[in-house]
Amino acid sequence: MKHLLIAGGGIGGMAAALSLLNRGFDVDVYEQAPELKEVGAGVQISPNGTRALHALGVFDELQRLSCNTKSKEVRLWNTGRTWKLFDLGTEAIDRYGFPYVTVYRPDLLQVLADAVRIRKRDAIHLGRRVVGVTQQDSGATLHLDDGASVAGDGVIGADGVHSGIRRALFNGDNARFFGMIAWRGVMPIERVPVQISRDKATNWIGVGGHVVHYPLRAGTLMNFVGIMERSDWRVESWTEQGTAEECHHDHRGWHADVHALIEAAPSLFKWALMGREPMKQWTKGRVTLLGDAAHPTLPMLAQGAVMAIEDAVVLGRCLDKYSDIATAFQRYQDARIDVTARKVLGANDNAIRFHNPALATEAGATIYVDREWSRDAIIRRYEWIFTYAADAVSI
């Protein structure tokens, strides 16, 4: 039985482990964190992502914990004017066969990890930091910070945006600060002020920023993300905390409802947005990358986690089809590299689309919303993403 080693036990690493165990491979996951703990944040899973989770066999379990938002609205940053949006999400099951859901990240990770452990009880090794990777003709080896080395038939680097495996394989990082920071917070739904829709996904759009909020965990939590243009914060991290005062200040001039949400968040975190050019290659022999390690992205298309899950499905299929590991890894890269690059570039485009000078006035905003958020424009921007089928795409 072939034995694959995975560096990183986030959403991507765990989805990959599950995909490979489902297909009869032996897998071990090395995660640096001492316990499995995802950041307390929300994640939107578009129909192509729920389709991939279904292919992994965990969608029914996750659906119990997720939210299908009732509808979508756009609001103007300062006046709060509201436009009801055509929502591909509510049509998703009819159009794509799978729903658009929002999920609390810890729930997604837990569902994946539980499924991995059902298939192999001791597959996940916590508190094990990977410090290097080497490969030979017959296999690949992960080196850990306690001096241990583990050998397998191949290595998958799912170690996130700052991937050490990517550095070891391809040297530097072409990160470019995008001049924006993402504020995020999650609050119990009862703390959300009554005038704010609790069952809708809302996109606030402005000249130098945008704000998104949507319910999570069967409607018991609300997720808040505020992406603001700001040039002095350059730390790309899930764990950097900021203060409510700083967050209010970054949203100065925004509608009172936005400030009420900031006030309701028990804690607020900030993440500097770095853009990266898509990689031309992410596989070398018996070592490959997956998820943010392979195609880090701005969050503006809400596809980072979805791409990691799709990668996992396609990688499993390739390893099943091609018995030679290096060939399987290469075919996986070939199948995924163009579609993921298109999404990374689409997210960069959305950063510009969302923060538009036309939004300075209501008249400008009306023209902008009619143009950018019409039914046709939404279908043109998103349908190619939502129709992608990781379980059927040619490999």
Ligand SMILES: Cc1cc2nc3c(=O)[nH]c(=O)nc-3n(C[C@H](O)[C@H](O)[C@H](O)COP(=O)(O)OP(=O)(O)OC[C@H]3O[C@@H](n4cnc5c(N)ncnc54)[C@H](O)[C@@H]3O)c2cc1C
């Ligand atoms: C503000 C924001 C909002 C987002 N919203 C969405 C959304 O709505 N929808 C969506 O699809 N995506 C979204 N994303 C993107 C998504 O969060 C990421 O794309 C996703 O987490 C990538 O998963 P991953 O497993 O590749 O990486 P990660 O989640 O970063 O996991 C990497 C894992 O590797 C471990 N690790 C790192 N180095 C080592 C090492 N040396 N040894 C061992 N372990 C190691 C880490 O501890 C971590 O557990 C958002 C991102 C941001 C910043």
